[in-house]
Amino acid sequence: MSDIAERVKKIVVDHLGVEESKVVENASFIDDLGADSLDTVELVMAFEEEFGVEIPDDAAEKILSVKDAIDFIKANASAA
Amino acid sequence: MRRVVVTGLGLVTPLGVGHALNWERLVAGQSGIRAITGFDVSDLPAKVAGQIPRGTGEGDFNPDAYVPVKDQRKMDDFILYAIAAAQDAIKDSGWVPQTDEERERTGVMVGSGIGGLPGIAAGAITMHEKGPRRLSPFFIPSCLINLASGHISIQYGFKGPNHAVVTACSTGAHAIGDAARLIMWEDADVMVAGGTEGAVHRLGMAGFAAMRALSTNFNDTPEKASRPYDKDRDGFVMGEGAGVVVLEELEHAKRRGATIYAEIVGYGLSGDAHHISAPAEDGNGGFRAMSAALKRSGLSTGDIDYLNAHGTSTPLGDEIELGAAKRLFGADMDKLAMSSTKSAIGHLLGAAGAVEAIYSIKSINHGVVPPTLNLENPSESCLGVNLVPKVAQERRVRAALSNSFGFGGTNASLVFKEFA
Numbered sequence: 361m362s363d364i365a366e367r368v369k370k371i372v373v374d375h376l377g378v379e380e381s382k383v384v385e386n387a388s389f390i391d392d393l394g395a396d397s398l399d400t401v402e403l404v405m406a407f408e409e410e411f412g413v414e415i416p417d418d419a420a421e422k423i424l425s426v427k428d429a430i431d432f433i434k435a436n437a438s439a440a
Numbered sequence: 441m442r443r444v445v446v447t448g449l450g451l452v453t454p455l456g457v458g459h460a461l462n463w464e465r466l467v468a469g470q471s472g473i474r475a476i477t478g479f480d481v482s483d484l485p486a487k488v489a490g491q492i493p494r495g496t497g498e499g500d501f502n503p504d505a506y507v508p509v510k511d512q513r514k515m516d517d518f519i520l521y522a523i524a525a526a527q528d529a530i531k532d533s534g535w536v537p538q539t540d541e542e543r544e545r546t547g548v549m550v551g552s553g554i555g556g557l558p559g560i561a562a563g564a565i566t567m568h569e570k571g572p573r574r575l576s577p578f579f580i581p582s583c584l585i586n587l588a589s590g591h592i593s594i595q596y597g598f599k600g601p602n603h604a605v606v607t608a609c610s611t612g613a614h615a616i617g618d619a620a621r622l623i624m625w626e627d628a629d630v631m632v633a634g635g636t637e638g639a640v641h642r643l644g645m646a647g648f649a650a651m652r653a654l655s656t657n658f659n660d661t662p663e664k665a666s667r668p669y670d671k672d673r674d675g676f677v678m679g680e681g682a683g684v685v686v687l688e689e690l691e692h693a694k695r696r697g698a699t700i701y702a703e704i705v706g707y708g709l710s711g712d713a714h715h716i717s718a719p720a721e722d723g724n725g726g727f728r729a730m731s732a733a734l735k736r737s738g739l740s741t742g743d744i745d746y747l748n749a750h751g752t753s754t755p756l757g758d759e760i761e762l763g764a765a766k767r768l769f770g771a772d773m774d775k776l777a778m779s780s781t782k783s784a785i786g787h788l789l790g791a792a793g794a795v796e797a798i799y800s801i802k803s804i805n806h807g808v809v810p811p812t813l814n815l816e817n818p819s820e821s822c823l824g825v826n827l828v829p830k831v832a833q834e835r836r837v838r839a840a841l842s843n844s845f846g847f848g849g850t851n852a853s854l855v856f857k858e859f860a
Contacts (some may be wrong), residue, residue, distance in 0.1 A: 376510060408573075
């Protein structure tokens, strides 16, 4: 399952253009990694593509950190 | 009325990046028009365009030098080109506002004719193939025309007037003229103004080809395709890029010891009220725009040494503009040099007026008028007119007039004068 964490982190690094070392599990997209609200929408879309899951808007609103993303995908991605 | 001068120049064109390098290549008679390589043109009748040379060589456009990679996918090419040209122009001007007030007195007006056509095309395909949930949140802001001005203001903290012109091929000229007036009317002290276009794309090429507006007879010899006033001209050549100037109130520029390239002394606007794409046969719209610009400048036709023509290389348009110029200049036509730099870079649509304004200013600064390339056999109507065929000419340029005419019958003329 650590594979999920690595894949999530890679997407975050690519989309937000931040250094890998900063993408720790408790990092907040907006507060720690410089994302704005549109960036977070796009991040969620990227997670959906990568893991073949659908993340409804109400769930997406709660994905605020790297850990939130990893947890959601672990709980919902069948093919991951 | 307050006087307005030009203190910064930025160019991203098919001839390359930078106003000095552009001028060098333009005057040397080089062409930036090449076969299209970025997308499939096998089913398109027009297969050549003025494309931005991308890379890391001298004069090449390297987007990474202007915008972080992660942000590049949030903007279509027209925004990228505008940011690059604006950064170069602002750096060139040396204007760095230090106070909130100075930032609030600095505005941006960069327009585009078409905006994010490639992004809209890609968005429509995503929508069709994958549905609305897969559409990027950056789809709209990457395509909106005024986001060029938006990005520039955000990057620099320029909090003055933030505006964008959309008048097809007159966009760049209107933006510079209107921005100068904002300074004259004290809405701002400094304006970053110009035009940008990034529509060399299958949809853009196909759209203009459907209007039978593009050159199709020179697909095997791209550099010959744009040939304003030549008998064999058969349509315009698409181009892309951006031209941005820094305009500044004269005393403001003097106080900080800025380099002054020229003074903008005339601006004239008119409408054809005739047809969505064809100019009125009598050239009345262009004539009135030029007349109005000249009147505003306080100069007479004998004071204008160079006319940078709209001259797109279409059979009808070139003839009509020439007729209007002859009527306006009368006997002074003998002394005038008139050329179309679209022969070297193609038609940059919304960027054309701004790029050509910069070329006009450079002609004043260097005492050289750039050539009309490929003018092998001028049309009969060109007899006795110095269209600067094929080779640049050295001559003093005290003042230059630049024309831009757009679809919908929208015309703009600018007059720049040497600053002594």
